[in-house]
Amino acid sequence: AGDLRVVIRAVPSGKDIPDMTRIEIQTEDGAVLYRYNEFPDIGDISLCRSIYSFTTGTVSPDGKKMALAPSSWGGILEFFSLEDGIENRKTEYMFSPGVRSPDGMNIELTEDAASGFQDLYATDERLYGAVGNGVRFLSNNKLPLEDRLLTSPDVVIFDWKGRAVEKIETDYNVLCLCTDEEKGELYAVISDVYQRNYIGKLSI
Numbered sequence: 001a002g003d004l005r006v007v008i009r010a011v012p013s014g015k016d017i018p019d020m021t022r023i024e025i026q027t028e029d030g031a032v033l034y035r036y037n038e039f040p041d042i043g044d045i046s047l048c049r050s051i052y053s054f055t056t057g058t059v060s061p062d063g064k065k066m067a068l069a070p071s072s073w074g075g076i077l078e079f080f081s082l083e084d085g086i087e088n089r090k091t092e093y094m095f096s097p098g099v100r101s102p103d104g105m106n107i108e109l110t111e112d113a114a115s116g117f118q119d120l121y122a123t124d125e126r127l128y129g130a131v132g133n134g135v136r137f138l139s140n141n142k143l144p145l146e147d148r149l150l151t152s153p154d155v156v157i158f159d160w161k162g163r164a165v166e167k168i169e170t171d172y173n174v175l176c177l178c179t180d181e182e183k184g185e186l187y188a189v190i191s192d193v194y195q196r197n198y199i200g201k202l203s204i
């Protein structure tokens with residue numbers, strides 16, 4: 001908000017590095033005002049750090065709210081207030097990552113591995129998420145292309161209390177999105193099972 005910026009870091013798995021914090025709010029010259037170094041509770045901090053090496057996030061236009069999710073594996077969505085520091089208001093666990101990290105650094109997929117959020121987009125009133133639907137990655141990838149299931153065909157709309165208020169099902173994988181709420185339209189980069197990309201638009 002204003003002249004401040006939110007910095008999100010990929011903290012190396014299995015390591016505690018002094019002064020390296022997961023989330024910070026900084027001034028333009030890099031002075032740290034607030035720090036947040038917690039992760040969602042999935043029972044294994046090294047695994048959690050690994051799946052959060054790739055994160056999708058968004059801040060509301062008014063600068064008061066933020067949402068984060070791993071963009072690799074698992075349906076985990078965190079809601080934050082930025083009004084007075086960095087406060088986790090809610091963490092939504094939609095489905096398990098289905099991965100493991102035997103050495104605390106590298107990820108191995110299990111038969112339950114499912115991809116997570118592809119993108120997040122925030123307005124002051126709503127959060128839009130292009131999210132995986134729990135399709136098992138390994139078994140799906142063994143199928144011929146024409147038989148594969150879509151892995152991220154849904155756009156889920158949340159309020160900032162962390163409640164899902166609507167789900168839009170599409171016929172494509174949704175890769176990234178934005179909205180024009182005044183016009184009631186959602187725009188997205190979408191992809192089919194052959195990995196052909198398109199620009200899509202739908203009414204919301």
